[in-house]
Amino acid sequence: MLRSLYSGVSGMRGFQNKLDVIGNNIANVNTIGFKMGRVMFKDILSQTVGGVTAPGENQGGVNAKQVGLGVAIGSIDTIHTPGSAQTTNVSTDLRIDGDGFFAVKASTDQETPYLTRAGNFTIDANRDLVTSDGMYVMNFGGTDKISLPVEITAFTIGQDGRIIGIDNNGASTITDFQIGVVKITNPSGLEKIGGNLYRTNSNSDVNPTPDVVAPNDAALGTGSIVSGQLEMSNVDLTSEFTEMIIAQRGFQSNSRIITTSDEILQEIVNLKH
Numbered sequence: 001m002l003r004s005l006y007s008g009v010s011g012m013r014g015f016q017n018k019l020d021v022i023g024n025n026i027a028n029v030n031t032i033g034f035k036m037g038r039v040m041f042k043d044i045l046s047q048t049v050g051g052v053t054a055p056g057e058n059q060g061g062v063n064a065k066q067v068g069l070g071v072a073i074g075s076i077d078t079i080h081t082p083g084s085a086q087t088t089n090v091s092t093d094l095r096i097d098g099d100g101f102f103a104v105k106a107s108t109d110q111e112t113p114y115l116t117r118a119g120n121f122t123i124d125a126n127r128d129l130v131t132s133d134g135m136y137v138m139n140f141g142g143t144d145k146i147s148l149p150v151e152i153t154a155f156t157i158g159q160d161g162r163i164i165g166i167d168n169n170g171a172s173t174i175t176d177f178q179i180g181v182v183k184i185t186n187p188s189g190l191e192k193i194g195g196n197l198y199r200t201n202s203n204s205d206v207n208p209t210p211d212v213v214a215p216n217d218a219a220l221g222t223g224s225i226v227s228g229q230l231e232m233s234n235v236d237l238t239s240e241f242t243e244m245i246i247a248q249r250g251f252q253s254n255s256r257i258i259t260t261s262d263e264i265l266q267e268i269v270n271l272k273h
Contacts, residue, residue, distance in 0.1 A: 005262070008070075008257035008261065009254075009258065010070030010071050011070065011250065011253075011254030011257070012255060012258070014073060017076075018250075019244065019248070021038070022244050028235060029237060029240075030232070031118075031196065032117075032118040032119075032120050032231065032233070033116060033118030033119070033230075033231050034233040034234070034235065035078050035079060035233075036233070036234055036240075037078055038076070039073060039076050040075045044068065044069045044072050045069060046066040046067060046068045046069060047067050051064060052064045077188055078188050079234065080188065082234065084231075084232045084234075085230070085231065086230045086232050087228060087229050088230055089228045090228060091155065092123060093119060093120055093227070093228055094119030094121060094179070094229075095225075095226040095231045096119070096181060096215070096223045098222065098223020098224060099221055099223050100182060100183050100222040101115035101181060101184065101198065102117070102119060102138075103142055103180055103181070103212045104131055104135040104138065105138060105145075106135050106136075108144075111209065112199075112209045113142060114193070114198065115197065115199075116196050117196070118231075120132055123148065126147065127149075127150070128146065128148075129145070129148075129179075133195055138212055139179070139180055139212075140212060141180060142180055142182075142211065142212030146163070146177045148177075151165075151167050151168065153166060154166040157179065157225060158227075159216045159224040160178065160216045161178045161181070161215040162175070162178045163175045163178070178214060181212070181213060181214070182212055182213070183213060183221055183222050186203060186204050186205065187204070189201065190204045191204075
């Protein structure tokens, strides 16, 4: 069978995956804290049809003759560049200006927190700081949820994540709560699990259960907390539509390779007549 037939099939599969990733990026263009994906290709092992001849005393060298066997997906990367800031003036809307992720847990008994860049938090009926799905936002240290004391009637959140409360008398006081963040060595290695959440693994960080540390720490390299703003998606529609055109033309070109290979096979079959 013609090698070009299988090369064309591998090319169509690769560009289909690329279109899937582009479609997901465009669908999440307005998703809070979303990080775009990127597909990278690599060639499949080439078949050697002629070996190498080393140069001799009276003869020049001959290069190897190789025929490529198609393309494969090299990687599907998550690009963790910062998204645009959207000002909401809501005190519980938080944005990390720099590196780091918010740590959230579905329950206080959960050992390893989930990570997110989406800071659209709210205060529930128990006065706990939670995500839109009801997960607890974790305190510095990662062991406690953040609960506002009853006497606090209003509050602000500083760049270091500390919550400054205002009581009934209008006096401000620094509470014991400080929003924690997690610094990941390899953010692209995080696993997306949906709901704007990431899960750590053995390739995202040496410690599968990373420490929840303080924001705005120069020594740790964590970003500062900006209250009243949200981080938007980092998807660039101009780039995505350009890549979509390239993927579409690549898919069409590979389908043409399959059609042409089929026509050649038909000619070979007809040789017996």
